[in-house]
Amino acid sequence: MHQFPDASAVVRASAPDRPVILNRPHAAARAARFFVEKFPGRSLYAVKANPSADLLRVLWDSGVTHYDVASIAEVRLVRSTLPEAVLCFMHPVKTASAIAEAYSIHGCRVFSLDSVEELEKIKAATGNAEDLSLCVRLRVSSEYSELSLASKFGVDLADAAELLQATRQVADSLGICFHVGSQSMSPHGYVQALERVRAAIVDASVLVDIVDVGGGFPSVYPGMEPPPLEDYFGVIDRTYESLPISYSAELWCEPGRALCAEYNSLVVQVEKRRGKELFINDGAYGALFDAAHVGWRFPVKLLRHGADEATEAFSFYGPTCDDLDHMEGPFELPSDAKAGDYIEIGMLGAYGAAMKTAFNGFGETEVHEVSDEPMASQYTGSRRDPRVTDNVVALR
């Protein structure tokens, strides 16, 4: 992997005719240190957001010791990349063989579940192990989030008491976890979810050792400017502290997006212009899955000196022969954008690089490292930690 100052230097050096992924390890390290230092508990990295081994090493070096894995392939990847990492298998529906391998070969002791069937499966696959941390996944609302995770997983509050009691019988350490949905635009989603956790604990009258508020912490995109992360941490901390849980209980979170969104951008080449549509060499089956399938807007920058100052709203087509390979945008670019131009598309570290396929023979990329700032960041502000300011007593 070559190192360059920025995307323009990459283009000058090689005029690439296939997409180029740019890594910004300094940005991922900064995000990791932020969570490690400011989240009022333990931060697990949700590997599915970006499973690059280079990124895993950056996060580990920045203090992230626990990893949320969801498949046996992710278990093996993290174990082989970070031999000392703590693995937490947080997919509530696993195969028996995946549980058995994770437990006996890779040392995984933390599992999530949302049904009695899964609890029985975990017992059987681990030989009735007595050293398990078991996290019951509670269904919560996704109403404040851009991408819902509310329908597929999680036990309903009405059925939670029974499952919590059954799990308590098996678990050395009992947890409750949830996911408010990805890109949660308001801290209030976590408060609502934690109130549901409170109701579940009261209903079940069980001792809870871990409260895991999951992922969903937002990043910054055009048209989506969330409140500062300190606001999320502040309300989570206050609500968590008021829960009826064990004195020695632990608070966890599982950010994916927030830790890696700033890690990657993508350099694409314009192959054709048709009106306000640009045909580019990456798309829906490449790193731009969310741009195509959920209309996500990413920041864009034309990499040419002397381009028009005036901008226009463009949409993109990707390289495959499929009409679905279309990204509505709008993407604001200089009005004279044309074939042969290069565009840098930012904030693609989360669910971007991770989504690439080889459909239709496309998908080959180069990877380089750059040292400039990501196109947006929520870690460069100078905002003070509200937990500090909240506690200030006015003397005069």
Ligand SMILES: *Cc1c(COP(=O)(O)O)cnc(C)c1O
């Ligand atoms: C996807 C996922 C995450 C990460 O979510 P983000 O929105 O990227 O922070 C965390 N936990 C679980 C269980 C997940 O499925």
